[in-house]
Amino acid sequence: MNTDQFRQFGKAAVDYIADYFDSIKNRPVFHSVHPGYLQELIPAEPPRRGDLWKDVLQDVDRVIMPGITHWHSPNFHAYFSAANSFPAIVGEMMGAGFTSIGINWMASPAYTELEVAMMNWLGKLLHLPEHFLNCSDGPGGGVIQAYKTYFQGSASETTLLCLLAAKEKKVRDLKALNPDLNDTEIKTKLVAYSSDQSNSSVERAGLLGSVPMRLIPADEDGKFPANKLLEAMRKDRAQGLIPCYVVACLGTTPTCAFDDLTELGPICNQENVWLHVDAAYAGAAFSCPEYRYLMEGVEYADSFNFSPHKWMLVNFDCSAMWVRNARFLTDAFQVDRIYLKSKQLTSIPEYRHWRIPLGGKFRALKLWFVLRIYGVEGIQNYIRHQVALAKYFEQLVVDDSRFELCCSNMGLVCFQLRGDNELTEILFEKIIENRNIFVLSGYFNGKYVIRFSICSQLTERCDIDNAWQEIVSQAKFVLRHHGGLR
Amino acid sequence: MNTDQFRQFGKAAVDYIADYFDSIKNRPVFHSVHPGYLQELIPAEPPRRGDLWKDVLQDVDRVIMPGITHWHSPNFHAYFSAANSFPAIVGEMMGAGFTSIGINWMASPAYTELEVAMMNWLGKLLHLPEHFLNCSDGPGGGVIQAYKTYFQGSASETTLLCLLAAKEKKVRDLKALNPDLNDTEIKTKLVAYSSDQSNSSVERAGLLGSVPMRLIPADEDGKFPANKLLEAMRKDRAQGLIPCYVVACLGTTPTCAFDDLTELGPICNQENVWLHVDAAYAGAAFSCPEYRYLMEGVEYADSFNFSPHKWMLVNFDCSAMWVRNARFLTDAFQVDRIYLKSKQLTSIPEYRHWRIPLGGKFRALKLWFVLRIYGVEGIQNYIRHQVALAKYFEQLVVDDSRFELCCSNMGLVCFQLRGDNELTEILFEKIIENRNIFVLSGYFNGKYVIRFSICSQLTERCDIDNAWQEIVSQAKFVLRHHGGLR
Structure with missing residues (x-):
């Protein structure tokens, strides 16, 4: 691949990433594949002769995208946030370009x-x-x-x-x-x-x-x-x-x-x-x-x-x-x-x-790009915004007597349905089955809790509202069918 | 930074990398800085407010480039090769973009x-x-x-x-x-x-x-x-x-x-x-x-x-x-x-x-890009070409009675000036001082050797000829002034 082809391929890839982020709100947060899916989509051997970059880029869409869990979807509330920002993506690429x-x-x-x-x-x-x-x-x-x-x-x-x-x-x-x-x-x-x-x-x-x-x-x-x-x-x-x-x-x-x-x-x-x-x-x-x-x-x-x-x-x-x-x-x-x-x-x-x-x-390069382009205030604003979203979610939990807030720190809120642990277990399974939001569960002081984390930079109050609506609507179902557990 | 700005920044960065590779033959392989140089070029604190991406990209040129040793220069023959290819650079960026x-x-x-x-x-x-x-x-x-x-x-x-x-x-x-x-x-x-x-x-x-x-x-x-x-x-x-x-x-x-x-x-x-x-x-x-x-x-x-x-x-x-x-x-x-x-x-x-x-x-992504775009034959051709260049260099050593070939395997050739180890030590120091090519030295069976490695994908026979000319010209100087050591 010569530099002219690289200019084309690289810029097409930049557009692909930008398009991805422009469309991420409309993508389901979960992947849609079964174990072993990828082996059915690609050959068992590397190609004898090189392929065109355009074909490879199309295959990213065909082969990779369906198997991606969208960690930067505003509906992703699992684990902790996995940082991602445009300055860092460019920094990563330039670091790769120099590869000393x-x-x-x-x-x-x-x-x-x-x-x-x-x-x-x-x-x-x-x-x-x-x-x-x-x-x-x-x-x-x-x-x-x-x-x-x-x-x-x-x-x-x-x-x-x-x-x-x-x-x-x-x-x-x-x-x-x-x-x-x-x-x-x-x-x-x-x-x-x-x-x-x-x-x-x-x-x-x-x-x-x-x-x-x-x-x-x-x-x-x-x-x-x-x-x-x-x-x-x-x-x-x-x-x-x-x-x-x-x-x-x-x-x-x-x-x-x-x-x-x-x-x-x-x-x-x-x-x-x-x-x-x-x-x-x-x-x-x-x-x-x-x-x-x-x-x-x-x-x-x-x-x-x-x-x-x-x-x-x-x-x-x-x-x-x-x-x-x-x-x-x-x-x-x-x-x-x-x-x-x-x-x-x-x-x-x-x-x-x-x-x-x-x-x-050259990891320092992407760090430099982020600190330069966000600045101290940009980073502070980002942290404060994420904590504020968590506080907003916390309040929704507190205001609903069906739920109990178990702990809330920084971008993380843990809560359960009041009553037997099993109720929350069923609720968690329903939420995951329904695939609209991605949350995790865990135990805290013997209580089974749902672990809701503010992860994506794209998450806004309306996404929190939607997530809460999803939780409440599943909770209603659980209480209706399994309320006897209380 | 929104997606529009990212499109601009990302594409400018792709061009920067492509320009870098287009011009790398004309850059001296060595950096040109003294220890501590960078602390003089950037502030001691992160900026309060964010900077423009254009300013950051300019600073890559001003602050980073002078302190880069160009591992992909055709005159870089130190260590072993550090792989770099355009498909892999794009793969690295896309992997960063998805960051799951x-x-x-x-x-x-x-x-x-x-x-x-x-x-x-x-x-x-x-x-x-x-x-x-x-x-x-x-x-x-x-x-x-x-x-x-x-x-x-x-x-x-x-x-x-x-x-x-x-x-x-x-x-x-x-x-x-x-x-x-x-x-x-x-x-x-x-x-x-x-x-x-x-x-x-x-x-x-x-x-x-x-x-x-x-x-x-x-x-x-x-x-x-x-x-x-x-x-x-x-x-x-x-x-x-x-x-x-x-x-x-x-x-x-x-x-x-x-x-x-x-x-x-x-x-x-x-x-x-x-x-x-x-x-x-x-x-x-x-x-x-x-x-x-x-x-x-x-x-x-x-x-x-x-x-x-x-x-x-x-x-x-x-x-x-x-x-x-x-x-x-x-x-x-x-x-x-x-x-x-x-x-x-x-x-x-x-x-x-x-x-x-x-x-x-997501390291598998860049590997996939490389295997797809080069294909098996492309990789084989690359390896064979690099070994052929090493063989070519080996022959230049063997054909010159002032030198002794010590070992040659794959892309690596080790040789010395015939005579006392100190002659080769001086030769090595002269070559490094002169900064036209980057080689390393070492010991092999008690002999002090210069370690010449085919590293860059851009290296061609003419670069080997130039490197050899550089070595011979420094060797002449060493033999003239220190030949008594023989």
Whole structure:
């Protein structure tokens, strides 16, 4: 394909995406396919000779589109929002166009330097403590992590990475006190903690990092109870185990609850345990001053992450992480070979020692595009608008005596039909069967709840009204036919 | 930004990329900046109000372009090729446009199903053994891994993932024989093996997975010596340790050497040790029948990976992995929570259990675009053309008595100035200082070599001639001024 053909193909693809968004309100939010549908639509082998781009684009419509669940439909209220914006889409394409690989500064200086600058911008946007920023004097700094689990609210690589760094740090700390100790002996005794409301990726990080992850039952607000953490640590210490890592959540996956860092933080600091703060979804809200009280105590943390690809308009994937002391990361992962060596630059971080993959994509570019084109106010307006829509929905629930509001935080509202859990279960199934809106369900304090999340940028009050109408109309049916369950 | 503005911005960006490629021959391959350059060009804070897209696009030219090392310049001969093609760029943009997250089949069926289909296409393109394919009857299958280290020739996540699966498998195997054994006890005794020519990410996988990775010295051809592997395993067993994992390379990072699977494979199978084959760069060559003899013995492998984002025209990142038995992966990583549950589909893999991140990007889309628009023949022609250019360069080296050819495989040629290593060191420094071509250097069998790699799709014979002229002209200078070193 030459550049002339690319100009045609690329522009046709831009129009395809624009047409898609222009028409998304009229598309059913759910896909319309059965398992295995795609294998019936395409050949079992790659073509011998190349096809025309026009045919391929038509096949996107024929083969792909029917199997897409429309996450950006205004009727999509499942999971959390998956960020998407036009500036980020263009940024993604341009990053692909340059395709350098950010192995080190030399391999493409703009990669490293834009990442440093954007992590400073982001940190300032969120009002993170100065010591986390690259532009501070200390050993702290921010980095875009290369991939993230998506679902839900959490960033598995970051959790794992910090766990591994915490492990190494603990081994060093203990060996400094007692040089006769042996690494393996220490490592087999380490334990980590989080609440049972943390993302499944936290549990997985424990599995992958070979450190048992204690999942402490949350309190009735879905928060990590500090006294239970202390209790668990003391019990473990009494058995000769060594606490080394705690994951707190600002915005948990099931209910977007905020753990209290002013309580958890001092315990971790006192016990010399690494505190990682996972604000994957809700972190974007700290761009608004009125929500910053929810991260009070963040200054106790050793590491902090949030994912602009969730709620800050940067397409998947882009997850931001800051550490108080980057040396603990680089000490844990530095593996240098001759082909990676380049002259050491004192002022510029060598990001390859900050993450698991050695090279990185140009993720900072799409982040730059979004921050430039939206501006601070644009991002604040976006967050506030989404929270306002959730509040509007919350009020509809509260105003209807058939329903009970279970929790509501940021863009997420959980509710149930009053009465037996089974009623809500049937309601949920009816809603999904009817396919007009996409919501999820879950349990909260033993209650089966419907989890309604404001996701799409295109969602407006009228869409909330329609969604509520759909819920109420299914609820009426359920109460009529199964009301005996009450 | 509304869809009209996106149409304008997107198309201007397509033109920017096309103009970039039209002009890349005339750009110096190296960037022209000093460390810290970018912080001088942009403000320290994000803008309060949003900027116009036109200003942002202009700033790409002003701020980013000077700091880009042009990996797709025909004068770029460093590292290995980093794939880039127009179909893949468009695929990347369209994938960003849809931004669903492939958490499970339900969340967007097209994601999972196109990935299944593309892994079948790719496996057939490479003529991998049937048991690796999703379309086979057995428990094997292929998956696109979500991120990759780039440099060099290897795919760190895949290596780590298979190491972790091998660990779990070994624990289960041993406990099946002796149920009294304890997991931790077994795990602390596990050891893994690779050659010292394997990628640094293999060593790193050992670090991350807490399994010592023995790096066996390669033979003089850069290959993993099977007898030394057996020796090392026996020595370890004699000390009560348990061999569990071997990484063999088809196309090593330093010299693109091919380990002999017909020798390593039977040993691994006999010793019940997981054999992982890393063909990250060179795997693409198996699309051509004439190179398939180099993967003879691949049927002994438990897992195999190669990265289309290196040498198969799919932009970073896209790394393909196949396993003989997917159950060993899913058993190791399955963490199910209620929000992840969906009805089990027997015929369709739940890919979230196949990789570390739970969600995935729509990477299969760009792969589909590339395979469709190039076709099998287009890919074969591309590989053959690149190898022919390397052969052409090799001949220039061989025909000049001042130089010695050290090794030449696929698109990579390593050579030195005859005489003391220091001569080649000076030559390398002169070439880099002069900034006309970008090459790397390294050691091979104690010889300091220049590593010349065919990278860009735009490279033609005349560019090879120019590169050679540059090398010869610098060599003349070196021999004139430092010839006494000979």
